């Protein structure tokens with residue numbers, strides 16, 4: 001018998017999250033801010049510039065107005081929800097937040113820098129989360145000052161509409177952090193699916209290679225953009241064709257996810273299609289830049305090939 005004795009550490013308490021911070025006012029950040037504000041949470045939304053924040057708020061206003069027009073929300077609820085969102089370019093505004101979710105571009109170095117800056121301003125108990133589509137939660141967690149209170153919370157696009165949140169524990173994530181986030185998901189009316197911390201998790205492990213395969217089909221002349229989109233909508237009952245969906249997600253995000261899959265799983269089946277990379281090189285990133293596989297400056301949108 002060894003003389004060693006082990007005692008279990010006291011479990012960390014579950015955090016009841018009341019104040020939420022979001023970094024990034026792009027399509028995901030502003031959607032996540034809207035979800036929390038509409039569920040009664042005060043939200044601080046940050047971005048790099050006042051212009052980016054103003055654009056984010058404009059899109060929130062547009063979406064909420066659409067909901068009012070469709071009778072899905074009252075004008076009073078809209079005004080109350082909107083008043084719960086404050087904006088900042090200074091991470092010091094996150095001081096009271098119990099949870100800060102990062103939703104900036106899919107770039108690991110940028111995300112690490114954001115968490116370093118945010119950590120300097122928040123409470124030791126604050127949970128940090130990433131909305132990453134593909135990057136290792138374990139690695140992001142390990143680069144912070146609180147790996148045990150770090151977790152992946154992957155909202156789907158558009159966040160106010162899609163029911164799922166995919167939640168990923170990194171190796172160091174503690175049970176209390178997971179339980180705090182699970183309770184939160186219920187309070188904002190989302191269904192949680194837990195994914196293992198593997199590249200691109202569940203949804204994008206399956207979805208983005210399908211989009212990449214559609215780009216290969218285009219590249220190899222199997223069909224043009226309209227033919228491939230129509231085939232998948234009419235033949236596979238997909239609500240959007242792969243090129244419509246890729247433009248909606250953002251081609252930079254699709255390419256970044258394929259690169260993570262290819263680099264980390266080392267399987268040639270994840271090779272990003274050179275044509276996808278070429279569209280990103282041209283800054284044809286999809287709807288957000290006005291042109292991707294479709295040209296949205298034309299009405300109706302026209303395929304680019």
Ligand code: NAD
Pocket residue numbers: 023024025026027028029046047048052103104105106107110114131132133134154155156157248249250253288
């Ligand atoms: P986006 O390009 O629409 O927005 C990114 C935002 O980050 C921009 O507003 C940009 O100004 C901001 N930003 C850049 N550097 C910053 C900094 N230093 N500080 C603060 N803000 C900064 O991108 P997106 O589609 O919203 O994606 C954001 C994240 O969400 C990515 O990790 C992406 O993989 C993930 N995601 C995207 C989707 C999708 O369908 N687009 C779905 C789920 C998750």
